[in-house]
Each structure stands twice: as structure tokens, then as C-alpha cells.
Amino acid sequence: MMKKLLLLLCLSSAFIVKAQDNKDADAAKADNDTIGPWTKKGNASLLFNQSTFDNWLAGGENNISGNVGLNYDINYKKNDWTWDNKLIASYGIVKTKTSSFAKKTDDRLEINSVLGKKASDRWFYSAFVNFKTQFTKGYQYSKDENGAEVRDEYTNFLSPAYLYAGLGMLYKRDDNFKINLSPVASKFTFVDSKYTLPDEAYFGVKEGDWMRYELGFNASVYYKLDVIANVTFENILNLYSNYLEDPQNVDIDYQLNIVMKINRYLTTNLMFQTIYDDNAYKGFQVRQVFGVAANYGF
Numbered sequence: 001m002m003k004k005l006l007l008l009l010c011l012s013s014a015f016i017v018k019a020q021d022n023k024d025a026d027a028a029k030a031d032n033d034t035i036g037p038w039t040k041k042g043n044a045s046l047l048f049n050q051s052t053f054d055n056w057l058a059g060g061e062n063n064i065s066g067n068v069g070l071n072y073d074i075n076y077k078k079n080d081w082t083w084d085n086k087l088i089a090s091y092g093i094v095k096t097k098t099s100s101f102a103k104k105t106d107d108r109l110e111i112n113s114v115l116g117k118k119a120s121d122r123w124f125y126s127a128f129v130n131f132k133t134q135f136t137k138g139y140q141y142s143k144d145e146n147g148a149e150v151r152d153e154y155t156n157f158l159s160p161a162y163l164y165a166g167l168g169m170l171y172k173r174d175d176n177f178k179i180n181l182s183p184v185a186s187k188f189t190f191v192d193s194k195y196t197l198p199d200e201a202y203f204g205v206k207e208g209d210w211m212r213y214e215l216g217f218n219a220s221v222y223y224k225l226d227v228i229a230n231v232t233f234e235n236i237l238n239l240y241s242n243y244l245e246d247p248q249n250v251d252i253d254y255q256l257n258i259v260m261k262i263n264r265y266l267t268t269n270l271m272f273q274t275i276y277d278d279n280a281y282k283g284f285q286v287r288q289v290f291g292v293a294a295n296y297g298f
Contacts, residue, residue: 039175042072042298045269047092047291067092067106067289069271071257075175080118082172087111090271091135092289100149101141106271106289107134112220114180116170126170126180128220130238133161159192160203160280164240166218176224185218187240189279204279212279214242230261252276262292269293 047067053060069090076083092106111131116124138155166185172178189203189212196207205212221237234257241250258270268291275285 037076037078039075039077040073042070044296044298045069045071045267045293046295047269047289047293049291062097063094065092065094065105067291069106073175082116082118082124082170083114084116084172084175084178085111085113089135101139101151103141104136104138106287107136107138109133109135114170114178116172119169122171122173124170124172125167126182127167128165128180128182128185128218130164130220131162133158154195156192156195158190159195160205161190163188163190164218168218176222178220178222180218180220182218185216185240187214187216187218187242188212189214200279214240215244216240216242216247232259232261233257234259246278249278250276251278265295267293267295 045068047069049066050064051060052062067090070087072087074085074087088108088110090106090108092104093102094105095102109132112128113130114126114128116126119125134155135157137153137157139151140154141149141151144150164185164187166182168180168182168184170178170180189205191203191205191210193208193210196202196205196209198207200206200212203212217240219237219239221235223235224232226232234255236253236255236257238253239250241247253275254273256270256272258272260268262268269289271287271289273287276283277285
């Protein structure tokens with residue numbers, strides 16, 4: 001099963017590379033901030049939503065929600081070397097009239113860094129590091145015997161935290177299309193030992209421990225394209241298979257960010273993410289945020 005998976009992934013990557021090679025490379029965007037070999041570009045956004053109902057027979061619940069986000073790239077290219085760095089941070093909450101607590105709708109911090117040394121025209125020997133965690137505490141919600149809403153702390157900053165690192169090969173057409181394949185990649189899962197549960201039920205970490213180590217295969221794909229005028233699709237896919245345990249259970253993390261530009265400062269944003277990691281949850285985790293956002297590019 002593992003061999004079939006790796007073969008399928010390699011064939012798919014080769015097909016995508018070939019298809020992209022047959023296209024003209026997109027022109028670099030004029031709003032990139034270029035200083036010597038460095039290119040910097042970022043965007044900060046704010047989504048806000050409020051719904052109010054008064055004697056509304058069709059039903060509804062008063063609520064207020066907001067989401068802030070930051071997407072920032074710092075890339076380096078000189079001679080045979082390339083170094084791409086991306087920071088993604090976002091946080092969102094919602095408060096409804098009947099809930100006792102404001103609840104998170106989004107909470108993520110991710111840093112990705114890939115260093116490449118040219119091997120041929122568009123292929124590079126690569127080393128990568130990826131780090132993921134959240135900013136604040138997360139809770140599991142339930143009802144007590146009186147029907148009141150209660151919550152139990154379940155996660156926190158750096159619990160869990162994921163660190164990936166590995167060596168491999170990078171295909172880079174430009175800053176908008178990259179594939180990194182790492183057949184030797186380590187994955188570290190860090191947690192606060194006070195949360196751990198029996199039977200490795202807490203993100204795969206054994207009870208009383210604070211870390212889980214895995215060695216496996218990692219693949220990441222980044223593809224950003226302008227579908228039509230003022231509509232941009234950003235796709236980020238990460239796959240990981242653990243050689244040491246159940247290699248057929250591939251971890252999947254896919255993100256889709258759609259930005260539809262209204263004017264210089266306003267956009268309609270759709271953020272979709274799905275995660276499959278059987279050590280955290282036996283099924284797909286899905287997150288979606290949609291709304292009109294105020295944006296600031298820098």
C-alpha cells in the first residue's frame with residue numbers, strides 16, 4: 001500500500017510539473033517589495049459579522065463574530081540558492097446570545113521554510129522545516145445536570161504543536177508553484193503532559209509523555225493562480241506517511257484560500273481547510289470561513 005501511495009504521488013507530481021512546464025510562467029506581481037535578493041509580500045485581513053433577530057418567526061439567534069488573519073512571504077533567491085518562508089496566522093471568535101462563552105472559530109499559527117540548492121533548471125536539493133500550533137486555549141463543551149453549558153480545557157499554546165523537518169527535492173517553477181518531496185522527514189508532536197490520556201488518545205502521545213516522534217515521507221504542494229480577473233485561488237497541500245507505524249494512514253492537510261477583490265481594501269474571502277490525522281481524530285476535520293474582509297497589503 002505504501003509503495004502504491006508513493007508511486008501515485010510521484011506520478012501525480014510529475015504530471016503536474018509537466019503540465020506547468022508547458023505553460024508560460026506568470027509575470028511577477030508589481031506589488032512585491034524587492035530588496036536585493038529578497039522578495040517580501042504580505043496581507044492582513046479582518047472579517048466581521050453580526051446578526052440580530054427580533055420577533056423573527058423564521059428563527060435565528062443573535063450573534064457577533066470576527067476573524068483576523070496574516071499571510072506573509074519572505075523569499076530569497078541568489079545564484080544557485082533559494083529560500084522560501086511563509087507565515088500564516090489567524091484567530092477568530094463567535095459569541096451567540098444563548099451561549100455562556102465566546103467560542104473560537106479559528107486559531108492557527110504556521111511557519112514554513114524551504115531552503116533549496118539548484119540541481120537543474122527548476123529542481124533543487126532541499127531542506128524544509130514546518131511548525132504548527134495555536135495561540136490560545138481550546139475547550140470541549142457539554143451540558144451539566146442542570147442544562148447549563150460547561151467547558152473543559154483540552155488544548156493550549158504549544159499543546160499540541162507539530163514540527164516537521166526533512167531532506168528531499170524541490171521543484172520550483174516560480175513563487176506561485178512549488179512541489180517539495182522529502183522521503184526522509186521527521187515529525188514531532190509536542191503536548192503538555194497534563195492533558196495526555198490513556199491509549200494514546202491525546203494526539204497519539206502516550207500518557208505521561210510530552211512528545212511523539214515519527215519518521216516518514218512528506219510531500220507539500222503550493223499552487224496560487226488567478227482564475228479570472230481579481231479572483232485568486234491559493235492551494236496548500238501537505239501529506240505525511242509514518243514509516244514506523246501504519247504507513248497507509250496518510251496525514252492530510254489541505255487549505256484553500258479564495259480571494260475575490262472588490263477594490264483596493266475590500267475583498268470577499270473564502271477560507272477552507274480539511275485535516276485528516278488519525279492520531280488526533282478518526283475522521284476529517286473541516287473548517288470554513290466566508291465573509292467580506294478589510295485588507296491591507298504590505
